[in-house]
Amino acid sequence: MSAPVKPPQSQSSQEQQQQTDSPVPTDPPFWYNPCGMPFDGSGGGGSGGMTMETDSAMRRDEADIIDGVLVTASSALMHAEQFAGSFVNETFKIDIKQLHERFKDSILTWVQQTKYMPKELDVSLDESYLVGLTFKGVLHAVYVGLQNLAVGLEQVVWDQNREGLPFLQDFKETTFKLKAILCEVSMAIYDINETPEQYVTRDIMPEESRTSDNQRSLRDWLILREYITGLQYVIETFEYLKSKR
Known part of the structure; x- marks a missing residue:
């Protein structure tokens, strides 16, 4: 008796499998339109064509903005620090302090951390740097800097999912x-x-950094390290701005 013929995959299933096998993310970038605002179809400007409320009565003041950013950034930092130790221990068999000291001078140039959020992990910003900050300048800088980190984190999630790795969630x-x-x-x-x-585009991240298996775990640590450092930068700068109001 001949073996039963396996029914052909539907087109959607085939496309889904191809997306899963792709070494590069195929989903829409999560940092595009992060608030999920409706689009007006223009596609222009930093809003990507979002329809925004322009009534001045709806706009928040500086104090409310700072509080909102601090709440979300603090929540993100708490989560990242909670699993970073387990990730490092399981992946490198050493603790974070040892790993950081070993690769302290290793950087991901495409993240441009020193341009947008110049800070070292767990090292406080100098007062001389903080006094030169402006509210508007910090907002624009962290908006770009955090998107650069989003590009890297998206790739880490994609690889964790493709390869069934333990820190996907x-x-x-x-x-x-x-x-x-x-x-x-x-x-x-x-x-x-x-x-x-x-919006920052995916092509800031070099293809080799996306597709090479060589030192991928180190790449993931450097992205996570810069993410944690970036969150520390956001919290420290916004707390300083709040103190000077």
């Missing part, structure tokens, strides 16, 4: 937390009657 949660912060920051830029920069 933890890294996926970082993208949800980061999306919430980006929503706060993007809305804050509108609240002060400014226009956000164009």
